[in-house]
Amino acid sequence: MTGTASTARPAEVTASDSPFPMELWSEAVCSRRAIPDTLASGAPAPGTTDPDQDPLPAGPRLPLAPPPLRLPPAPGSPAGLADPAVLAALLHYSYGLLQHDPTPGGRPLHRAVASARCRYPSELTLVTPEAAYRFDALHHQLVGLDGSSAARRPPAPGSSAFLVITSRFARTARLYGDYAPRLCAQEAGMLLGAVHLVAAALGLRARPGADLGTLLGLCADWLPGTGEHPMAYVELGSESRSVGGPATPRADEPAWLPPDLASVLRARHSGAAIFDPDPVPAPAQLLPDLGAALADAPFDDFSCHLLVGRVTGTEPGHHVHNGGRTRLVYDGDPLPLLEQIGQTEGRVSVNFRATACTAYIAVRRGEAVAKYGADAFRRLHLTAGAVAHRICVVAARHGLCARVHNGYDAARAAHLLGLSPDEETVLFQVALGTARPSASFRVPVVF
Ligand SMILES: Cc1cc2nc3c(=O)[nH]c(=O)nc-3n(C[C@H](O)[C@H](O)[C@H](O)COP(=O)(O)O)c2cc1C
Structure with missing residues (x-):
């Protein structure tokens, strides 16, 4: 075959x-x-x-x-x-x-x-x-x-x-x-x-x-x-090689990768039905790890807007990751932006007043459509999706839940986040926060 x-x-x-x-x-x-x-x-x-x-x-x-x-x-x-x-x-x-x-x-x-x-x-x-x-x-x-x-x-x-x-x-x-x-x-x-x-x-x-x-x-x-x-x-790849343990990371091992990825993946969680986390600050290391995970993503044709609300040691603000680097573009409470962008039919989608940070992943749609036509849709969602999963894993590493939520207004996001008009489009909204104790519970599955 x-x-x-x-x-x-x-x-x-x-x-x-x-x-x-x-x-x-x-x-x-x-x-x-x-x-x-x-x-x-x-x-x-x-x-x-x-x-x-x-x-x-x-x-x-x-x-x-x-x-x-x-x-x-x-x-x-x-x-x-x-x-x-x-x-x-x-x-x-x-x-x-x-x-x-x-x-x-x-x-x-x-x-x-x-x-x-x-x-x-x-x-x-x-x-x-x-x-x-x-x-x-x-x-x-x-x-x-x-x-x-x-x-x-x-x-x-x-x-x-x-x-x-x-x-x-x-x-x-x-x-x-x-x-x-x-x-x-x-x-x-x-x-x-x-x-x-x-x-x-x-x-x-x-x-x-x-x-x-x-x-x-x-x-x-x-x-x-x-x-x-x-x-x-x-x-x-067909070659096999030895992998290092946590004490001896490989030279090419990304620094942000958790020492035991398995336990982090077992803990990954999208949060309760309504995303209404505990309004407590996330660990300070969240942002450097997000930056490192984005810089090391398998694709680079995206930007990621991080609207930071509650992270220890970081003032609220709007950070942008682009071309492997993260920079601060706006110092101030991002709540008004979040509540305008993150809406489902006029209702705010998640409790942004309690989230630690919300990520918007944007891609260059105009350029990709010119190059790939209808297939740009598939390709760009691959890029953005791979990045979104990394964000979920970094959140889990820091004990947070991460909710991919499609209740956002793409046109308003493009405008308020300062994306290039008619070129960039937001494909993912991911809200990060500290889970509250919940009535439901999850049992690990072990094969
Ligand atoms: C592409 C995608 C879109 C989603 N959109 C929404 C959404 O609009 N609203 C919502 O409440 N949850 C949304 N979710 C969250 C899922 O419902 C959640 O991942 C699912 O319940 C599985 O939970 P788990 O990730 O904790 O296993 C979305 C998830 C994905 C992957």
Whole structure:
């Protein structure tokens, strides 16, 4: 089967193939008109209840090794993908099932990456030169997608491999109707960021990719004919190397990475249903760590506006991260700005009076549309999503919850944050704060 970029079939791509028509920019980014009324009741959007839209993978199943409780697992341990513990850790901490919330009426299953109302439309597929394997997070297994005996073989030592991200829009559309492509694009980006981050913590060489021709080539032999959209891939290096323990960080290990990423990811949390955190200052180290995590992001074609309210040792103000550096652009309480930008249909979306800091991730839409046409939507959401996930992880490292919240006015954000008119667009609003004690609780899931 076709499995690597080198063997990938060249793919002819035209703008009309895009699952992201140009109208999405105004319908799904700049307005919330596309969200159906059914969302309020949690009922499925009309015409979206067909169970055949979302079949479970049916191929041969490969149990994965138990994921190590720490990341990296141990000082000096081998880090190649052929090591079953490394493969298990990569999949589990990128997109595995990490928490169970048994509260009646709650959302029971929580994975390593945030997902709007826990629909988890993204799929993660390991593609090797021999076969493709779908990650089944619920059972912590791989499922061979081509049904051949080759699908029973794990990646061979030294072979190249890709983790390919696809998205089943229908899963999210059941609640969100035509707004689903926007959420699915955001979530694919967050998953891309997650895979890249966990691979780095495991000492793997990982290169995130968005090239559409390579992506379609990687998906050529196993993607279902309908219902699943190719989104992105991460190329994983064939070489293995030793990873350092917390006492001896590798020379290229980002300084902001927590010494035990696994425990941070297990604690990652989007906060309670209404985001109304405790109004206490966040630790002083939050801002340097955010700056370092943004500077080390896998893409650099974004800017991040940090509206700081309550962080120890930092006056309230508006900071901008751009081109690897963070600078203060406005000294003063950002609350009026936040309450004008962060609105859902005239109502303030989260309690900005109690948040520590809110991040707005902006991209150069004009430039990207001129270069990529309709595919700019997918590409820019990959960049912004990868950055958004990093922000969530930094928040978790400091004991904070981070809420991706799409209740913001993109046009007002562009104006009030001083973005270039008709060029830059905000794709993510992420509010950070200290969680209050809550009636619900989450049990860690251990495989
Ligand atoms: C792309 C995206 C958009 C989201 N939009 C909203 C939103 O508009 N309002 C909201 O309250 N939560 C929103 N969320 C938060 C999710 O509902 C939350 O991540 C989910 O409940 C999972 O919780 P967890 O991250 O703690 O596991 C969004 C999450 C994502 C990933």
